[in-house]
Amino acid sequence: MAYHRLCESDYRFLSLIWDHEPVNSTALVRLCAGELGWKKSTVYTMVKKLAEKGLVVSENATVRSLVPREEVQNRESRSFVDQTFSGSVPSFLASFYGGKGISPEEAEELKKLIDEMKRD
Numbered sequence: 459m460a461y462h463r464l465c466e467s468d469y470r471f472l473s474l475i476w477d478h479e480p481v482n483s484t485a486l487v488r489l490c491a492g493e494l495g496w497k498k499s500t501v502y503t504m505v506k507k508l509a510e511k512g513l514v515v516s517e518n519a520t521v522r523s524l525v526p527r528e529e530v531q532n533r534e535s536r537s538f539v540d541q542t543f544s545g546s547v548p549s550f551l552a553s554f555y556g557g558k559g560i561s562p563e564e565a566e567e568l569k570k571l572i573d574e575m576k577r578d
Contacts, residue, residue: 464530471508479522
C-alpha cells in the first residue's frame with residue numbers, strides 16, 4: 459500500500475492518541491477539545507478517516523494506534539527528504555543547518571549514526 463503523507467492535524471491527533479492510548483473515545487473527545495479546539499463530531503470524523511488509512515482502530519469505544527509513532531516519523535521524514543531534497547540527506551542537512559556550525563558533540567553523534575547506518 460502506498461504511503462500518503464499526513465497533514466498537520468492528522469499528526470497532532472495521532473500524537474494525542476499515542477500519548478494516551480488506549481484511550482476511551484469520551485476521553486479522546488475531551489482531550490481534543492482542550493488541546494485542538496475540536497468538537498465531538500470532528501474527533502469521530504478523524505477516527506474514521508485514520509481508521510480507513512489503517513493508522514488507528516476503534517473497538518468498544520476505545521481508540522488505539524496501529525502504527526508506532528517512530529514508524530510514522532520515519533515515513534514522514536523520508537517522504538519530506540525525498541520530495542524536497544530529491545532524497546539527498548546531505549542536501550537536507552546542509553539546508554537544515556543553514557550554514558551555521560554544529561558542536562563537536564553533535565558532529566561525533568552524526569558520525570556514529572552514519573557509521574551505524576552505512577550499507578555494505
